Amino acid sequence: MKLRNALRAATALSLLATGAYADGHAKELTIAIVNNGHMINMQKVAEAYTEETGVALNWVSLEEGVLREQVTSDTATGGGQYDIINIGMQEAPIWGAAGWIEPLEFGDDYDVEDILPAMRAGLSHDGTLYAAPFYGESSMVMYRKDLADAAGVTIADNDSWDNVKAAAAAMHDPDNGVYGACLRGKPGWGDNGAFITTVANSFGAAWFDADMKPQLDSPEWNAAVSFYVDLLNSYGPPGSEGNSFNEILALYNQDKCGLWIDATIAASFLENPNVAYAQSPNAGNPVGANWLWAWAMAVPAGTENAEEAKAFIEWATSKAYVQAVGNHPDFGWGSVPTGQRASTYQIPEFQAVAKFAEAELAAIDSAAPEATDLKPYVGVQFVAIPEFPEIGSAFGQEMAAALSGAKSVEDALAAAQAAADSIMKEAGYY
Structure with missing residues (x-):
């Protein structure tokens, strides 16, 4: 009724x-x-x-x-x-x-x-x-509080990536089917591209400069992607290059993940009662560390x-x-x-x-899609231009290749840079 x-x-x-x-x-x-x-x-x-x-x-x-x-x-x-x-x-x-x-x-x-x-x-x-x-x-950290406590580690709001990596290492127990960090690796601008961009943002990277020229060959992008690849290859589940939201949700609900950084909406579907939440980590730049x-x-x-x-x-x-x-x-x-x-x-x-509600709302309220001095465009994990889906899709394929070991991080970023440069030139940006 x-x-x-x-x-x-x-x-x-x-x-x-x-x-x-x-x-x-x-x-x-x-x-x-x-x-x-x-x-x-x-x-x-x-x-x-x-x-x-x-x-x-x-x-x-x-x-x-x-x-x-x-x-x-x-x-x-x-x-x-x-x-x-x-x-x-x-x-x-x-x-x-x-x-x-x-x-x-x-x-x-x-x-x-x-x-x-x-x-x-x-x-x-x-x-x-x-x-x-x-x-x-938005996005946030969802982690197994029982595993973190047993390992003697903590994860704070807006923690450093180094501390989060240390927590993943401490919870990592593959012999018992637990992987320290479950993160998106499946290619796509809204899949691995979304998560990797928030990592890159937090390392001080940006997709484009003030003239809308791609910046994927910058030291900041290299540092961010290298960190991401090492984190997942060291403490992630096998085959991470095939995992996105639904695949990781299934892993998490099988108690196979120590921590997961992904969409806040995932909290509605987590079945383990020992989940705790924290605002997304960063490597010195908190702006853009969580998507919208x-x-x-x-x-x-x-x-x-x-x-x-x-x-x-x-x-x-x-x-x-x-x-x-x-x-x-x-x-x-x-x-x-x-x-x-x-x-x-x-x-x-x-x-x-909904014990996740406060953390979810805080993440949404803190997301920063507006253009800044660092990124002269609207968007956090995407760029609000018509050409971005094509650029982001090419980028996602290259990042999956880097994660799987088919390419080095340097070669993957160089290929993504070349693709983005060609698309932006053809579109007449410069």
Whole structure:
């Protein structure tokens, strides 16, 4: 009953306004989503949406890198394969400005001001919201407090990378199936590229200089990537070059990881009760040591079901949806999507079960996407320019080669630098 009441409150007015009931025929929406936990949960929760509205939902669940490739290709060409797409902060402002996705405006009950300012700003262009956050995240350290205590080590907020490496070494026990550090290695600008960029930021590196010339051949990049490769090769699980979020989550929940530095949203899915949290480490520069991201929902321009798609997004990113998950018999308050709305962190039932909430919110609030003297561009773990996905993908492949030992760090960075330089020159930056 609570679920249905919350659903009605969020959808009735918008659906009547769009005419979704007008012809008596059920609409169907095709939705491309990333195959992360909260998105998978949404398929179950949204069964009530179909029951209430008659709008059928066709889900296309894809691995992160595949999703980005397919959604970008279809949206850029106006392919019309999807009515709703998962995108993030790299794409939303650029695609909105280009007219690839529809602007989003919702009713007063939606309370757009409740969306965390960092999320709202990152998904907007010139003050117009082009994608609504389903969940938001930064990155933080998630570590086994019992293993750290047994090894006599501690991990502090904003600790040094050297201390974190020492903690990983102390917890590393491969004979008993425990690896000191589990970190992303799978190639992709949003996979290994995202994590490695935060490491590089903390070493004082930047993707581009003031003239937007790539800087991947700098001493700071070499130091950061060398540290990363040594850390994972010394204290990570075998085959780390194939691991991203879902693979490491599985390892962590099998008690095979001492520490994991990754998306704050992972804390919702950790099963071991002995997990503690700390703000991301750095090597002297804390700015950019933790990323900022939202998996958001957008409507591709030209879909014939734009109004119905916007009505679904209004529900799926609303306060009512959070209540629906919290009150759902299969999920509960520990499984609600976080990082998107300030009000979520004030719900008593959520506060009672989410021991990660304070650390998550602190990480989001401290993320720094704005341009600085060190990095003359917007973005933490990505660069907010249209060319970055191509550059970042090439970079990710080279970093995976360095991690696997197929290339030296120097050769991998040189190849990534050459690729970035060619792409930026062809785009006319210099």
